[in-house]
Amino acid sequence: MKADERPQARGTRLSIVRSLWYRSRTEARDDAEAGRSISMPTLSTIPPLQQVLRRLAMALLVLFVTILIVYVDADGYTDNSDGSVDLLDAAYYATVTLSTTGYGDVTPVSDTARLVNILVITPLRVMFLIILVGTTLEVLTERTRQQVRIHRWRSRTRDHVVVIGYGTKGRHAVQTLTGQGISRDRIVVVDAQRKATGAAADDGLVSVTGDATRTDTLIKAEVQSAAHVIVAPQRDETATLITLTARQVNKHATIVVAVRENENVPLLQQSGADTVITSSSSAGRLLGVSMVSPSVARLLEDLMTLGSGLDLIERAVREEEIGNSPRACADLVVAAVRGKEVLDYTDPRLSKLQPRDRVITVSRPVQSTLE
Structure with a gap:
């Protein structure tokens, strides 16, 4: 050079x-x-107060064992005040020794007592300090561990599902996703209420507390690298703002939105939603069906509830099914997705299944729709 x-x-x-x-x-x-807004899944199922009480009980047990050892060998110790060591002196010596105070007024004088101090009481002292100091260290290091877990999660999270709103709709959406085989570590919950995100963390989900209409909140949930976004807030106008923000952050993710009123569906579609579910009209249709035919309503509820019997699922066409009629499939095919069209089983174009088709079937096995 x-x-x-x-x-x-x-x-x-x-x-x-x-x-x-x-x-x-x-x-x-x-x-x-x-770390101030992201809640990771709870690793320990033991409440903090119970952990502290358990450690306190262990410390008291170590103290009791030390008192017993000293009292049994009381003749091997001397007290500078009266020369003899009783039970109170043994408790006093054990307390000041385990706490490393060591006033020196009660001391071991025999070889046996000194050997016991070396081999038994010193390890007990170390154990006692570890138990007491461990609680303090755990509190001090909790924030660091949280930041490490968050950094690791942010670096690994890709093609996941973001559920915005952990109310009734959001919780049932998560239950359906997990029922279809999607692991909980691929689901992130966003909610403005800390109580809701805390419940999500207790359910084993990563959660972000914040206003989902703000870009920085969605970025914390890694929406920019998500494959699917479910928007399920309480208000339709909030759903519109969230959809606009999510679509701005991620141009390619599939966005599914739940709204109350039909009149807001076109607005949501213009905002970037791929699918809009109207909860009020869906409930109204189900009420009407229940009035005319309760059995049909129960069957519809069964199809929409995974694991309760029959499941309505979407899957890729299998190799042995290509070129055959949908009626030749092992499970009941009610429709097929070809490109962006949904063809029902009566459509003449569905006489033969094609390699890129995805079939919608009624069957008992549950499969992931994100495969």
Whole structure:
């Protein structure tokens, strides 16, 4: 390397090091900020108060064992005040010894007592300190562990499902997704209420607390890399704003929105929603069917509830089914998705299944619709 090239190469290496350093600082700051709003799934099922009480009980047990050891060998100890060691002196010695205070007024004098202090009481002292200090250290390190988990989650999360709103609709949507074989670590919940996100975390889901109409909240939920977004807030106008923001953040994700009124469906579709479900009209139709034929209504409810009997699912056409009639399939095919069209079983174009078709069937096995 020429002499005049060395400073340039050195400057390039320094710029790379600075870039990596600034990037690490930025990621750490982002993770720290995200830690205030992102709730990771709860790892421990033991309540914090129960953990503290359990550790306190272990510390008291260690103290009791130490008192018993000293009292049994009381003749091997001396008290500077009266020369003898009773039960109270043994408790006093055990307390000041385990707490590493050590006033020196009660001391082991026999070889046996000193050997027991070396081999037994010293390990008990270490155990006692670990139990007491461990609780404090766990509190101090909890934030660091949380940031590490958040950073790892953010770096690995891709093609996941974001559920915005963890009310009745959002919870049932998550239940349906998990019932179709989608793992909980591929689902992220966003809700403005901390109580709702806390419930989602208790259910084993990553959750983000914040206003979903804001871009920064959706970015914390990694919407930009999500494959599917379910929008299920309480108000239609909120659903419209969320859909606009989600579509701006992610141009390619499939967005499914739940609204109350039919008149808001065109607005949601213009905002970027791929599918809009009207809850009020759907409930009204189900009420009408229940009035005319309760059996049909029960069957519809059964089809929409995974695991209750028959399931209405969508799957890819199998290799052995290509070129055959839908009626030749092992399960009941009621329709097929070809391109962007849904063809029912009576459509003449569905006389033979094609390789890229996806069939909608009524069957008992549950399969993932995201395969």
